[in-house]
Amino acid sequence: MEETIGVTSAAQIPKQRGEALQDSAVRYAEERHWDVFPGAWLESVDGTWRCSCGDAGCPAPGAHAVRDDWPTQATGSATVARRLWAKQPNASILLPTGRTFDAIDVPETAGFLALARMERMELTLGPVTCTPDRRMQFFVLPGAIAKVPDLVRKLGWPPATLDLVTLGEGAYVAAPPTRFGASGAVQWACRPTAANRWLPDAEEIISPLAYACGREARRR
Template sequence: MNSRFPTRAARVTPLEAARHYASCGWPVATGAYVTETGCSCGDVWCGEPGRHPIGTTWRDTVTTDVQVLSIRWVLTPRASVVVETGTVFDVVPVSHADGELLFRLWEGQGVPPVPVLSAAAGVLVFTCAHRDSESGWMVLPPVCDSKGADPSWLVPVTSANACRLPTAAQLSRWLADTPGRARTCGLAGGSAAAGAAVRSMRCRGRLR
């Protein structure tokens, strides 16, 4: 049976990606990047080279101003693209099997798919933030580790689908409406839990 996952999006530069995410209303900050000796943060024991925000005050730098972002990436063109979670959107990890079910459901019902990111341990489905969401962060494509691996968009975010993100409850209903047992990773804790799950995927399975 052929996979229902779409073809992966073409690679873009960090600046192009940052400007695009900001134009969709997602707050963006510059992140660390991979160097010949490890991570630009300078920590020789860094567990996530090139895959984390810079410093502890990174939330003060998030912006959707594309002109500001252009200046920042001119200064650090290799910086990874960090986006804040819990303010505009949350991320819910689901299994590869449930990701397939979602695509079949969307296709069968004529529902425009929402942003979906590939992951080694499953896929990440983007949902709208809710009042109990906790602020967090994640690194979005393009991002490379020392081996050149990177997460990829299965359904890229656009200005259209960014405005109609489902709630976590809607995502659960979609999965409940599909044949077979739902295998969604429960993330009742919101963005903080989602961020922990994403970071766990990077450390244990490496997002790709």
């Protein structure tokens, strides 16, 4: 079951309900052919949610890798994914970037502004996540991490001035319905569908993203 939460006239976040983490992880591997691996999870300690890693100051409670060799643990096999989450049903779902997709990470306010512009421009989008720490990740074809800095410069923006980060090889994103900290779960701003199976190149969407991040930088 999904419930949509109104955010802007241009975008609504589909909220997933009642779907087990294991089912989601298996579906990502089976239907999207994304590699997945289990990460940390949240535990209730004296009525307070804490990260399973045990670090009271964990910067990403419930949504980070727990093993240094996570790149070798990540799997695109639905069977293996089912087995991994059977061992720890509460584990977060983490998706490595730099394999079947890269991700462009921006502040939520800039992300929704960019989504509105992309809608007007009739651009084709891939999946987009929205996290409880108010970030959004736009899925694009692999190789974006090498392209984006030059693309941003050509648009007239010094990359260091924008809160825009490209995640490629060696990084990962948390996938819905992973809970992140005490404020909620990762959700889809643009959920995976048959229509967006083919991802855009970073060059196709970088202009509205850079513009939105530039506006956000000036506002701050």
